[in-house]
Amino acid sequence: MSRFAANSLLLLAALVWGSALVAQATAMDHLGPLTFTGLRFLIAAAVVLPFALAEGRRARARGTPGGHLTRNHYARFVLLGIVFFFGITVQQYGLLSTSVTNAGFLTAIYVVMTPIIAYLVFAERPHPIVWPASLTTLGGIWLLGGGSIASLGAGDLLMVVCAVFWAMHVCLIGRFAAASGRPFALSSCQFAVVGVIGLLPGLYLEPVSLATLAGAAPELLYTGIISGGIGFTLQAVGQRWTRSADAAILLSSEALFAAIFAALLLGERLTPAGLTGCLLIFAAILAVQLAPMIRLRRVRTEGI
Numbered sequence: 001m002s003r004f005a006a007n008s009l010l011l012l013a014a015l016v017w018g019s020a021l022v023a024q025a026t027a028m029d030h031l032g033p034l035t036f037t038g039l040r041f042l043i044a045a046a047v048v049l050p051f052a053l054a055e056g057r058r059a060r061a062r063g064t065p066g067g068h069l070t071r072n073h074y075a076r077f078v079l080l081g082i083v084f085f086f087g088i089t090v091q092q093y094g095l096l097s098t099s100v101t102n103a104g105f106l107t108a109i110y111v112v113m114t115p116i117i118a119y120l121v122f123a124e125r126p127h128p129i130v131w132p133a134s135l136t137t138l139g140g141i142w143l144l145g146g147g148s149i150a151s152l153g154a155g156d157l158l159m160v161v162c163a164v165f166w167a168m169h170v171c172l173i174g175r176f177a178a179a180s181g182r183p184f185a186l187s188s189c190q191f192a193v194v195g196v197i198g199l200l201p202g203l204y205l206e207p208v209s210l211a212t213l214a215g216a217a218p219e220l221l222y223t224g225i226i227s228g229g230i231g232f233t234l235q236a237v238g239q240r241w242t243r244s245a246d247a248a249i250l251l252s253s254e255a256l257f258a259a260i261f262a263a264l265l266l267g268e269r270l271t272p273a274g275l276t277g278c279l280l281i282f283a284a285i286l287a288v289q290l291a292p293m294i295r296l297r298r299v300r301t302e303g304i
Helices: 003-027 033-062 071-094 100-107 110-122 130-144 154-180 183-205 210-238 244-251 254-265 272-303
Strands: none
Touching: 003 210, 003 244, 003 254, 033 071, 033 183, 033 210, 071 154, 071 183, 100 154, 110 130, 110 154, 110 244, 130 244, 130 254, 130 272, 154 183, 154 210, 154 244, 183 210, 210 244, 244 272, 254 272
């Protein structure tokens, strides 16, 4: 897959996630964070499972790597699911005690954390454009949220912790998907891990009834099938061919798409600061996409 195609998949994933933020918020009116997370990702695992099985059959028929997954592969998938669970669950709990503006900005810190973790832990050297692009993206998200944050509290600390887990997840998922050659199997497995870890304590600690399940059914189906099954699988496929730092910037455009959907579906209007934030995010995405292409074209030209 070309780098452009992979980056396009990541942008599509961010678009899907941006459209699902409203559903994630309203579902909390009916279900607790653990129960909602568990059910959502069990649905996602079931949606992706047929594709994972077909992927395995094709790999075995062709004799390509990933035809037979080993215990090491599954151990990595489970590890990824655990990291994913902590990221998504800490975020859900944080939303109970902080504003959406604070949550959006503080979670977005993972844009800057990702290239740092990728470099320190995996010795992955990002393209030089990543550092200014990461800061530009963070500034754009801050402006998109109104250019200010309220006084910080416990919920905001949870969002910073969430950002650490998101950065770790972005760093790991591309490596694990590339090593196994089975992005659909990875997605289905990590979803199942999140679903089980979330649902078991959720059923014990949080009130659940047929009425609450029926009330949250539309949100569960949308976030389970669209945002979970499709969105996070697009991430797994795309990150096989894109560096972690670049992927973090592309995926953070979720904030941009959320603002667009809020304007189209809810009639919300962006302030001048918000419009400036959108432009900054868009500029950072273009920089990450085009700068390596320009550099490669220059190298080829000089080599002629």
